[in-house]
Amino acid sequence: MLRFALLRILSAIPTLLLVIVLAFLMVHAAPGGPFDDERVLPPENARNIAAAYHLDESLPRQFGRYLSGLIRGDLGPSYHYRDHSVAELIGAALPLSLRLGLLSITLALLVGIAAGVFAAVNNNTATDRLVTGLAMIGISIPVFVVAPLLVLVFAVQLGWLPASWSGGDAGWRLLLPVVALALPQIAYVTRLTRTGMIDALSSDFVRTARAQGLGLLSIVRFHALKPALLPVVSYLGPAIAAVVTGAVIVETIFGIPGLGQLFVRGALNRDYTLVLGIVVFCAAVIILLNLLVDLLYGFLDPRIRQP
């Protein structure tokens, strides 16, 4: 187990480095600098600005400077919000995004596992087909279609829930964003749980349990659930990435001042340090969570510990 864990941790580091290098190169290869669209500056002022942000140095030196800053948790100054560092901006936006993401993943797991088990137990009946069909719809319809439709129905037409962040009760305004973000993940978790549960229910140990006279409910709970949920555990990694990406859309539509909105605004302002900082930060979070999921999986399923 220790060997497996060490190998996984070691292989996460080059992945993170790869993201940093790719993102850094992309930003620096971009035509047009962050200060181009302001009024034309006298050459010596332009040189001073470039020197202040170290833009006059060679690319490897800038990268070295960026990397050594990263290690100290310093993501550099924002080009657009002059008085703030990128780390401050991310820190201010993070709690809200974190809450949104955690609630969505929790909702997806609760509803998805319940629906998947329900469909598997009723395999090949009309209810099973209904759940599978709904799951297919959930997978197919993108977040940026679901979110505005939810707003249109529940906020604009029915008026039950606030349409944007500025209006309405604080507790309720997270409901629509969380649901919009969770829906596709609910669908994926449902499908994975259903397949896993059907496989588990048709395996030998379940037949033995059944022969001993155990009821269906206790078979599901005590015997079939753990092996059935292994695919769901391994899907958690991609799910986290999907939720982080989906948050960009959901936060934009609902006007939530979180990381996603900060990212889109940074992109439109050509605030390169901010955009780069968010990409590196999110990549680090996704890679770290993937690592945790892998370790959890290795803990649950001894078969994959052999490298």
Add this chain to the structure above:
Amino acid sequence: MNTAVVAGRFHNGGTAVKVSAGIVLFVAAMALAVPLLSPHDYFSVNLDQRFQPPTLQGARLFGTDDLGRDLFVRTFSGTRVTLLVAIVASFVSLVFGVAYGAIAGYAGGKIDAVMMRMVDALYALPFMFLVILLMVAFERNFLLIFVAIGAINWLDMARIVRGQTLSLKQREFVDAARLIGVPPLVVVFRHVVPNLLGVVAVYVTLTIPQAILVESFLSFLGLGVQEPRTSLGALVNDGVVQMERAPWLLLIPATLLASILLSFNFLGDGLRDALDPRRRQR
């Protein structure tokens, strides 16, 4: 597996698969025909005909948008762009994924291990963020959309093709080719890859909806196609802005986009089940 067997199983597949195939063909035909045949075009601004609701009389079947442009034509010319981007991007990912997977699988051993470990590492990358970064940095270059989407989608293809290659390379005809001295790369591309195409074709059907998603996502953020050109994602984005005043501007493109994605997913699942009957019994 024999193509006729697969086709037969597909033919016997569920109604959902057949309906999906019908929808895909119908939408593709409309996307080709409507912009050619309609009296309106997708870019002409008509400020005296803004926000006309959809009507069955007259030529404004889907109504008009905030600039008085005909939504019927805009929707289907947007569909045309969306489908075109998706197909070309899937082709990019196909070429790259097949080449990578086939070489890794055929080479085997250390080369295979290193190549597939790289794929594993790339899976953990938050590609969508890098794509957004790419689109921001390079001024929404249309060609880059293809590259970006292809870069995301080739990983799955590489894995599947590698798995197939591993079993194909045990077959006699591959041994025969190797024995008479055909160089390895030629064996891969002349003898192995042609035998993979059935499986690959099925997985392309599942890659296309993913490519559509990425393109619409980018266009939704305003980083995809540029005005007055449009795509389904861009139309949904316009619709969101106007949804309180003119809900049809959101509902029509959103419904069309959702049904295209749903059809491709049903079709791909159905084809995959036809290839692998064990899955269907689940």
